[in-house]
Amino acid sequence: MTDPANTTASPAPKSMDAIMALCKRRGFIFQASDIYGGINGFWDYGPLGAQLKKNLRDAWWQDMIMRPCWGANGPNGQPVRCVPLETRIIQHPKVWEASGHVAGFNDPMVDDKETKGRFRADHLIGAFCAPIDAPAPTTAGLPAFTIVSSTPGEAVTILTDDKKLRKLLGVDGLEPVAASSSGQALFKCEYKGKPVHALFAQVPMETLKAQFGNIPSPFTGKPGSLTEPRQFNLMFKTYVGATASQDDIAYLRPETAQGIFVHFKNVADTTRVKMPFGIGNVGTSFRNEVTPRNFTFRSREFEQMELEFFCHPDESQEWYKFWRDFRMEWWKRIGLAGENLILREHDKDELSHYSCGTSDVEYRFPFTAPGFGELEGIAHRGNFDLTQHQKHSGAKMEYNDTERGEILPNGGRRGERYLPHCIEPAAGLDRGVLAILCEAYTKDESRPSPEFMKFNPRVAPIKAAVFPLVGKDGMPEVADKLHAELSARFWRLGAIECDEKQTIGKRYARMDEAGCPFCFTIDGDTLKDQTVTVRDRDTGGQQRIGIDKVSAFVADKIGE
């Protein structure tokens, strides 16, 4: 989330409690496993929420895959080309090794609070020292100093090669005493000027857990700044097959993107797509969040809409900017048009080591205000992922671009082989829904219906409602007919409601809370002149149109 310091003056934040109450009351969002007391970090969608979410997902699919960027040309002057893909939640475990997810976050990690350095707890090699004439040291006590390394032997090598580090830690003159056994290495050296025996070995986990406050930091040599080893099990573990042994461990994906990289060649080889092109994947992902918080914002199960757009390295910067700008426009057009939406370019020190540009589309949620929360990240990932998968799988990921290379005598091109670069607009579907709910929620005490949901008609779960003003004089029959006509035409996009119960004001109010943009009312005049009133949700205003024009009116408003 963004530091609130550099934000513009914000309007009074909406009450998250009120939004959550409405979500429950009207069936947008329920707590998962509600009758059992709920389960931390999981939320379900009710009837209106499920349709709202589907409409947002469909909008992404349409505007990113089927007709990318509303039919606009890309920076190369050509229409943008994208194809869909659907990959599994469970992938081969090696996929997550290649992507870096397993290595980075499946081990207990220790942080150094002073330097912000982080390392795997089992990579902390300690030097256990004892005076030269005393019995040989063991790993029972506290290490005199520590080094981050995967093996004791490597730790000694690091020390030997790094004069600066030796000085920092106060050690010098390393000489092996005995051949290193597995997991340990005994050396003679000077520590803070005194000759000692130093046993290099992994700091036992029990020692680290109990004494983390007294163990010297590998970055400063001083104790007191290390944190307790903490398990970052952000990957959901499961077992494939019925035996559930260690060999059968698999993970639920933490992102959909890797499925795309895995199939990059398959798609390129089978669909006649030509560089540049994108592959989109929508699906559920899982992260064992440390702290699920803020309604659905940080859920443990969530849905992503990810596009990986592949292009020639030379064109990657232009495409990065293109996607970044388009994605911002897209969210605006979907209904987040106000000043609560910002595009934020990451600072250099925020970037991953392989990325040469990342932006976030961020929304000012009531619970982040005056700061912002991430809706989507647009990252220039270079060729990092394809390189990783090429390395780990052994499969060749190079693309043969037949539109590049020198011109041959026959007029064709020689072709150029390269690893494409990749631009990744990765959006959170559930976060998008939440942002839309927050943006749509409006409170206006001066209205007969003070609370209402100002959904963009394209995503509104209920597209229109038809009411007979009163339940007699043939009005219900006319309403039923109009309702049937609208349903037949628009059922693919959302619900068309028909309601003759209660007073008209109550029915309008009900639709306002559900975010239905238009209500059509059959009244006495309808029977005489074949017109109905259209009541606008946001203004409460009315106009009369011919009953035969209603369908076209709706189609126009919902952008069909």
Place this chain on the structure above:
RNA sequence: GCGGGCGUAACUCAGUGGUAGAGUGACAGCCUUCCAAGCUGUACGUCGAGGGUUCGAAUCCCUUCGCCCGCUCCA
């Protein structure tokens, strides 16, 4: 992970040791020709869960689950 707050009807909440309540909403009927209007009626509760104290617990104690807030964390 730490600290604070909360949990009673679909929603908002009252009830602090003695028969579980109100408003709103929902539903049915009447009425009603455009904005939660009116009248009548109906339904809706494991008082978050488990245990303890007590003659008796929504209420006191312990445990636990969930949500919210603040720190922390967030590849």
